Each structure stands twice: as structure tokens, then as C-alpha cells.
Amino acid sequence: MWWTNPITFVNARVITADGGVLRTLRVKRGRIDGLGVAPDKSDTVVDLDGAVVFPGLINAHDHLELNSQPRLKWRGRYDNAREWIADFQPRFDTDPQLAVARPATLDDRVWVGGLKNLLSGVTTVCHHNPLHRPLRRRFPIRVVQRYGFSHSLHIDGGAVADSHRRTPAGWPWMIHAAEGVDDEARGEITALQRLGCLAANTVLIHGVAMCHLATDVVLRAGAGLVWCPSSNHFLFDCTADVRRFDDADRLALGSDSRLSGEGDLLDELQAAHDTRQLSAEGLTRTVTTGAAGLLRLPGAGRLAVGAPADLTVLRSTEDDPFDALVTASRADVRLTMVGGEPRLGDPAMAAVFSAARTASMPAAVDGAPRIVARWIARHVAGMQVTEPGFEVVH
């Protein structure tokens, strides 16, 4: 990255690791080089006009290949996830709405998941399924590479304990758990404890049925929770009580896939905000430091000198910068930068692409003009399924 020109963003609201707000941020050779500093003489200076600079957002739970079909259910409300899976599993081959999810388009479909996340300002996603080949290559955003996982106790049964045992203690191990409102869902925490699967690297997804005692057990083990409120409301009409997980700093937020989730991570932040469980600042933690802690991503989730320049820049819509995040939609994302490389921005960010020596192409998101890194545009041009609302202008 020696060939790139340093960039200083000025007239910004930069959210620092301790919750402070500074006016400038300098990027050099892919890393954050200064916070609250004046630009050097040779820097490319970019005036952000009061926009808010967050650490690149982290989506702690998605199934990247399952974002090309509509949200589906066949009952008004389920009691647990097993019933819902039993409803859609046999329809994968027969329901025309699920036809877009054919194996032949797997590479394209994981890219749709990647684009969905990129467009919403996400710079790192945790994918819950095997690490498909495209996810190990150049991809629109970072994908967590080191993790272990099971789907759930009701799908993987006896293989769950083995999966946990095989996962190195320094990697997160993830499982859908207590996803429902009945005794079966409630019993999963005790079952995981009995199997020896509750540990400091355990990341439970959903936890809707968790009572006060189960939360005690999980937190005592040092495990954490990924909250997916919109998916929970869609299937069960309610969601988890997450406040004690936030107090213990063991909470992250995930969009889940569009099969059950509302949409992207910004939609999920709004759904989380609507539950009134956490403040806007608390919700910001769930997509930055909280997620980085659970997913074992040192250096991610915070703006600090020396950290990789993963940035999400949002249009200033509110006086409080945290309110700006929890009320944002993808139209408000002005720039997504990964490791100093701009990937998607509004046209006013052209100087950032030039300074980073990133070739770009014009694009549109929901009809609004954008600039996208050319290597992403070229890949998108060859895809059979695409992200709705995203167009590359040729």
C-alpha cells in the first residue's frame, strides 16, 4: 500500500474507542494513522461535512448464500425453529420462491450476501455455514475465517459436542440455541451445558427462550449471545432479553439471512432499537466492540491509531452520532472502506478512491448515485442473481 496517498478526513465526527468524538481521522497505508490530527501537507484532504465515522460495522450472524429469496413462513407464529425448518426444508425443491436458491448459483448467492452487507456499511461478516470457496477469496467485505459451528441441537444432534471439542479455544464456536418460545427451545441451554459446550468461546445465536437462570449459566461460562430481533419477531412474535448480555459485554447483533431477517444490519439496528432494551450507544457496541470480542477479532470494531482502516461513514441525520447509526438506512452510507481500500461511496468520495489508487465505476444504490470499486463492479456484471437495488452503470 506504499503507493497510496495518505488521506485525512476533516470536518467529521469520529467515534473513538472510548466513546469520544473527534474532528479528523488520518488513513495511511491501510491503517488509521492519526485521530484528531491536522492533515500533513501532502495528504488528500476530504471534507466530510459533519458526517459520522464509525469503526467498520460487524454483522455477527448471516447465512450469506440465503439472501436471494423472500422471507418465508407457512404459519402465523412458530413455537420453535425446528417447526419452521421442517416447513421449508421439503419446499426447497418445489417452491418457485425458493428456486433462486439452487446449488448452481452458490457462488453468486454468497456474493449477493456480501453485497447486501457492503451496501449497509458492514466491513466484516460472520457467516454461519461452511466457508464456501468465494469466501476465502477477494470478497466485497471481510469474512471471519476462523470459527467452528454447528447448526443447532435439533439438526446436528450428537455431532454438536464433537464440533465444539474440535474448535480451538481461541476461535468462536457458534450454534443456534433457544430459538423459540417453548420447553424444547428452553431446554437447549441445559443440554449444551451437559454436553460441555458452554465455554468462553461459545457464541449462542438467538437465545429467545432464555430465562434469567439460563442467562446466569451462559454468562458464568463466559459465553456470549448474538441477537437477531427481526428474525425472532418474524418467527415467534418476540425476542430475547439481552440487557444482561450487554452489561457483561457479551452481546453482538446479527442480521441473519433474508429467509427470516428483515434485511440488512441497518434494518436490524432499527428493529433492535424498537425493542427499547438498549440505548443507541449500547446498540453501537453490539456492531463494533461487542462483536469483535465475541468473534475474537483483535483490532476490529474500534477506531484506534494502528488499527486497520475499516470505516463506515454515515450521513449526519441526527445531533447524536449514535442516533444517526440506529436510524440509518443504506441511503445514508456515504463510504465503506476496508483496510484503507474504499469499496463503495457517494460521488463526493471520488478523491478517496483516487488517493487509495482504487479504480472505480459509477453505480447506483436504490436509484442514488454511488461509486464502486471496479473489481466488484466487474464481478457483479457476470452474476446471474443480483442484489436488488444495486446497479453498475456501464
Ligand SMILES: [Zn+2]
Ligand atoms: Zn441463523
